Amino acid sequence: MPLIDISIAEGRSAEQVRALMAGVHQVAESTVDAAPENITVIVREVPREQWSRNNQTIRERESATEDAAIPNTPADAHDAEN
Template sequence: MPLIDISIAKGRSPEQLRALMDGVHRVAVETVAAAPENITVIVREVEHEHWARTNQTIAERNAAG
C-alpha cells in the first residue's frame, strides 16, 4: 500500500501537477507491482519563501537572478 508524498515548490499548473501524480502512480504500479487502488499520492506545494537550499530560499535566488 504505497503512500507517495511529494514536496514541490509552488508554481506548477494544475495540469502539470495532475500529470506528475499520474506518472508517479503508473511507475508505482510498474516497478513495485502495487495494486492501483492501494496507491495514494500526495503533492504538497511549498511557498518559495519556505524552501531553502544552501541557506538561500527559492525566493532569494529568484530575486538575485
Template sequence: MPLIDVSIAEGRSPEQLRDLVSALHRAAEESVGALPENTTVIIREVPTSHWSKANQTIAERQAAAQAAPLTHATPVETAAE
C-alpha cells in the first residue's frame, strides 16, 4: 500500500496537479506493481514565501528575477566599410 507524499511550491493549475497524481499512480503501478486502489497520493502545496533554499525563499528569488534587467541580448556587429 504505497503512500506517496509530495510537497510542491504553490502555483500549479488544477490540471497540472491532476496530471502529477496520475503520473505518480502509474509510477507506483509500473515500478512496484501497486494496485491503484491501494495507492494513496497526497500533494501538499507550500506557499512560496514558506519555502527557502540557501536562506532565500522562492518568492524572494522570483521577485529578484523579475526586477533584474534582461542581459540576454547580444549586440549586433556592424561591418566596417
C-alpha cells in the first residue's frame, strides 16, 4: 500500500496539482504493481516564505531574481557613467 507524500511550493493551479497526483498514481501502479485502490497520494503545498534552502526562502530567491532582472533606468546609467 504505497503512501506517497509530496511537498511542493504553493502557486500551482488545481489542474496542475491534480495532474501531478494522477501521474504519480499511474507510475506507482505500474512500477510497484500496486492496486489502484491501495495507492494514496498526498500533495502538501508549502508557502514560499516557509520553504528554505541554503538559508534563503523561495520568496527571497524570487525577489532577488526579480531585482536583478530590472534594467537600469536612464538615471542609473547616467550615475554609472559619472
